[in-house]
Amino acid sequence: MIPKETVDQILDTARVEEVVGDFVTLKRQGGSLWACCPFHNEKTPSFHVVPARGIYKCFGCGKSGTAVGFLMEYEKLSYTEALKYLARKYHIEVHEEEETPEQLQARQRSESLMAVSEYAFSFYKEQLKTEEGHAIGYQYFRSRGLEDETIEKYGLGWAPKSKDAFVLAAKEAGYKDEYLLETGLASQWEDGSVHDRFYDRVMFPVHSVSGRVIAFGGRTLLKEKSDKIAKYVNSKESEIYVKSRSLYGIYFAKSEIARRDKCYLLEGYLDVLSMHQLGITNCVASSGTSLTEEQIRLIRKFTENITIIYDGDSAGLHAAIRAIGMILKEGMNPRVVFLPDGDDPDSYSRKHTLEEVQQFIDSHEQDGISFKTDLLLSEAGDDPLKKAGLINEIADTIADIPDAIKRSVYVETVAERFGIGSDIILARVGRTRDKLRSGEIESRAREERRQQQAQRAQEQAPSASERRILEGNRILEPSEKELLGFILTEGCTPMNFESDSEFFSSEPQCVADFIDAALRADDISFSNEAFRNTYDAYFALFDEGKTQDEIVLALLNGEDRSVAGVVAALSQEKYELTVKNFSDALTTRESWLVNFVPRAILAYHDKRLQLMQNELMKELRDASAERQTEIMARLGTINEMKKTINIKLGRLKK
DSSP: OOOHHHHHHHHHHOOHHHHHHTTSOOEEETTEEEEOOSSSOOSSOOEEEETTTTEEEETTTOOEEOHHHHHHHHSOOOHHHHHHHHHHHTTOOOOOOOOOHHHHHHHHHHHHHHHHHHHHHHHHHHHTTSHHHIIIIIHHHHHTTOOHHHHHHTTOEEEOSSTTHHHHHHHHTTOOHHHHHHTTSEEEOTTSOEEESSOSEEEEEEEOTTSOEEEEEEEEOOOSOOTTSOSEEEOOOOSSOOGGGOOBTHHHHHHHHHHHTOEEEESSHHHHHHHHHHTOOOEEEOTTSOOOHHHHHHHHTTOSEEEEEEOSSHHHHHHHHHHHHHHHHTTOEEEEEEOSTTOOHHHHHHHSOHHHHHHHHHHHOEEHHHHHHHHHHHHHTTOHHHHHHHHHHHHHHHHTOSOHHHHHHHHHHHHHHHTSOHHHHHHHHHHHHHHHHHTTHHHHHHHHHHHHHHHHHHHHSOOOOOOOTTOOOTTTHHHHHHHHHHHHHHTTSEEOOOTTSTTOOSSOEEHHHHHHHHHHHTTOOOSSHHHHHHHHHHHHHHTTTOOHHHHHHHHHTSSOHHHHHHHHHHSSTTOHHHHHHHHHHTSOHHHHHHHHHHHHHHHHHHHHHHHHHHHHHHHHHHOOHHHHHHHHHHHHHHHHHHHHHHHHTTSSOO
């Protein structure tokens, strides 16, 4: 078996548009990509790839899924083979092994750390509403121009002045010291006592790509300078948080990055928050660490275009130079913008309108290599040796670019800029690339051997017949599909009934809980095997406390591809059975759910009664006289039950 950590790394790295793009020519339209479907013949493109969601969907034949699912479907690979294919593509080493009790314990430990982090998120948010938090933390956020909606949306909070307020609350809630210490939410003093790591600070939670809170940044508001008091304190690295792989704001920015096909790379928390609040939401920051390759690859999941917006001081200039080279090396397109002296994205966005900021960025964006050339030229002056060194440095930067056409274009541009022959720069680029390749020859040979072995294994393996994932009883399937669609699209959404509703409960329930309770009351399970397996898989993750997005993503990427197929088909935003009802209802999402989820359950019960009715009618023909009497009585009861349901559904009058 492939270790979970490796599977997670493969799934986090794989980009559906890159995987599909190896087999299909994709054309971008807005934040999506389109092509003629590879699974059926068509002349008009109906095959849709959505990078921000990591899925594909054909509106012609209905095929849908993630990068893993595409490989399994198109290349007829098993789940493990598809993972290995992606590992080879993204140069990820795979060491298969049996899951040991220790590994199981490690997974459970990781979930415990995540639970502690999310508890801290709620704690700091609530502390902002206290008298102390409101007077200090909230007023600070407001003084920085942040509106209430922004404070709430991004979960900003306050760590109280008391040095053990969080630890005491967390312990009372049942969290252990070891998890508080491991997440870096607490520190152990010399006397062995455990105290808060964050206190007397405003808090900025850091979210993962899927939206889970994995870390925090805390800023002191003390004005007096002190070597003992750091301006910012950040969470230490843990099993759930690796600084080099995290970006502040990525969860809130990813969809807009994909839609605009561009990411603005900033430096700090407030830079991101102020820009997002202004309306420029395709911004992230590498807060707490210098830009890393892993962070660039994370952005690359959503776009290949990065515009760096750093401070114009010396540190900002050198950070931008470094970032340009790293971005080019990853095959992406860097651009640079420097704001007027004394401004950063936070201050500049608070002084200007959305249109003014966007216009400034658009008019001052400069290609990364052109920027680096201009900057180094200004430093070289008229010194011929410095100028020669500059040309070599620029050529070495170009050599890092993977795409040959891009390299060629940059060579011509730089040659013209310096007034020398392009063949001279091209020769330097070639020599540099030869040096880079020399260290990779053996690793590539190993990779080729692994690919050959995998290819042989694939050729020897019997081809799997295409599985029908939406089979089931002809009568019950539409209702089961609708209920499962509600669960997969709205499972964690609360159901807020009016107190006089027949469904009202003093205990609030979400959609998934409401449907599950209704089915369990009559000991009902879905007749369609694929639906039933999907239902069970959903609630296994739901019971672990995972969010809706985490559940859906885990099911899409799971080993049971029939389940993944069901999820991909039913979790689409344009799920016709529910969205049509919503659009026709002309009401709020909450009111729509309160109305249609109970109706869907009643309709399902009606279908089950109809099925029972049909079976009894078949039995009636060959039954004995005594049995016929029993059947007729049973049919009478069923008719009364169906009548009651149809009155509630509005199909019959009382």
